[in-house]
Amino acid sequence: MNFSAQWTRRGFMTGISSLTAMILGSRKLPAASLSSSANGSPVTGFGQTGNVYEELGVTTVINGQGTMTMLGGSLMRPEVESVMALAGRHFVNIPELEVAAGKRIAEMLKLPPDYSALVTCGAAAAMLSGLAGILTRDNPQFIRQLPELTGMKSEVIIQKSHRNPFDHQLRATGVRLVEVADRDDLRKAVSEKTAMMHFSNFANAAGQLKVDEWAKLGKEYKVPTFIDAAADTPPVSHLWDYANMGYDLIAISGGKAIRGPQCAGLLIGRRDLVSYALLNNSPHEDTLGRSQKVGKEEIVGMVKALECYLQENHDVLIKEWQHRLELVSAEVSKIPGVTTKFYVPDIANHVPHMEIRWDKRISATPREINAALRKGKPAIVLSTGEEGEVLSLNSFMLQPGEDRIIAEAVVAVLKAHAS
Ligand SMILES: *Cc1c(COP(=O)(O)O)cnc(C)c1O
Numbered sequence: 001m002n003f004s005a006q007w008t009r010r011g012f013m014t015g016i017s018s019l020t021a022m023i024l025g026s027r028k029l030p031a032a033s034l035s036s037s038a039n040g041s042p043v044t045g046f047g048q049t050g051n052v053y054e055e056l057g058v059t060t061v062i063n064g065q066g067t068m069t070m071l072g073g074s075l076m077r078p079e080v081e082s083v084m085a086l087a088g089r090h091f092v093n094i095p096e097l098e099v100a101a102g103k104r105i106a107e108m109l110k111l112p113p114d115y116s117a118l119v120t121c122g123a124a125a126a127m128l129s130g131l132a133g134i135l136t137r138d139n140p141q142f143i144r145q146l147p148e149l150t151g152m153k154s155e156v157i158i159q160k161s162h163r164n165p166f167d168h169q170l171r172a173t174g175v176r177l178v179e180v181a182d183r184d185d186l187r188k189a190v191s192e193k194t195a196m197m198h199f200s201n202f203a204n205a206a207g208q209l210k211v212d213e214w215a216k217l218g219k220e221y222k223v224p225t226f227i228d229a230a231a232d233t234p235p236v237s238h239l240w241d242y243a244n245m246g247y248d249l250i251a252i253s254g255g256k257a258i259r260g261p262q263c264a265g266l267l268i269g270r271r272d273l274v275s276y277a278l279l280n281n282s283p284h285e286d287t288l289g290r291s292q293k294v295g296k297e298e299i300v301g302m303v304k305a306l307e308c309y310l311q312e313n314h315d316v317l318i319k320e321w322q323h324r325l326e327l328v329s330a331e332v333s334k335i336p337g338v339t340t341k342f343y344v345p346d347i348a349n350h351v352p353h354m355e356i357r358w359d360k361r362i363s364a365t366p367r368e369i370n371a372a373l374r375k376g377k378p379a380i381v382l383s384t385g386e387e388g389e390v391l392s393l394n395s396f397m398l399q400p401g402e403d404r405i406i407a408e409a410v411v412a413v414l415k416a417h418a419s
Helices: 003-023 078-087 094-108 123-136 140-145 165-171 183-189 211-221 238-245 271-279 296-311 314-332 366-375 402-416
Strands: 061-063 115-120 155-159 176-180 194-200 225-228 249-253 265-270 338-343 353-358 379-381 391-394
Touching: 061 402, 078 296, 094 115, 094 271, 094 296, 115 123, 115 271, 115 296, 123 140, 123 165, 123 194, 123 225, 123 249, 123 265, 123 271, 155 165, 155 183, 165 176, 165 194, 176 183, 183 211, 194 211, 211 225, 211 238, 238 249, 238 265, 249 271, 265 271, 314 338, 314 353, 314 391, 314 402, 366 379, 366 391, 366 402, 379 402
Parallel strands: 061 379, 155 176, 155 194, 194 225, 225 249
Antiparallel strands: 115 265, 249 265, 338 353, 353 391
């Protein structure tokens, strides 16, 4: 599979089409939980209807695509909302809070003894700060100097098949990415300039060197290894598996399946490297990462989100997500010529998905059907494969009742094109 093309196209498609969908159509949100403020008093003025988006003239969509940052990632857990409000009521020293939260997270995840964690403003930020820390360590001159690398290492090794738009965050530190294809290439590429070996977990199947071997080779060459596992929970064990595998640094999104604050993520890793990452990040000024501000609310919210995520019954959730898809399947398969198929991606968004295909009896392409759904009321966003060859969806970001709305809308749109 061509991962770059997939990423690029996915970004492009969501960018253009969802904007169209957002301009057309509109949907009322349940107002119940939204029309009173954190302290319980009613909201007046902006927000009083309970649908801040509608008040701004922006259409909300039913999300059958998954945890797409373009669509707002995920919906934060109510418990996270509550502790973020509590966090907003006091001043606190941010680096002290970061260290304390990291300690709590390391305990919750039962990380190896020399591991810690840092709350960042997302997995992409964790990539930049993590690499910056490897480059500068605690050298104040180097920290101020980035992305000018004089005196520091200057190369990151990555498998060619692992290149993707998120490696922009690595390049932002000033390093050069050195592409390798196999073990032999890697041996030749390692030099005194090598700062880090990067692994994009979703590309595991595409690369010759697999996830466990990459970590081992890093140890052999004494080069720190980094794994971008941003979208790779569930399973929940991925929160500690890569530390146990020997990765020095691990990036995870907080605002995807974990349903923490949308602007939060985790840098998990060796205690020394994590502390250097913090030195390169907000609130410290004159750093490359000063623009990646993390608030006290996000730090505290991330701790709560992890606590909730670890307590959840993941088997029950997966059954519920599958059940929703089966409901849609039962309805759309009644249309002559329409079939469905269930699948679960191996890695990245490892949750139940469903494809909907049809034969010549339906005279529309998946993209046309998807476009019609996006223009509908309520607007619905599904996916259409890499080449627009198939309509697909997942259900883990759906709110109660939205499976039925999707079923009815897909049936109506397909029937409108039936011969
Ligand atoms: C989402 C994602 C990121 C970025 O994560 P944020 O938390 O949104 O910063 C990085 N890498 C991959 C593979 C992702 O899916």
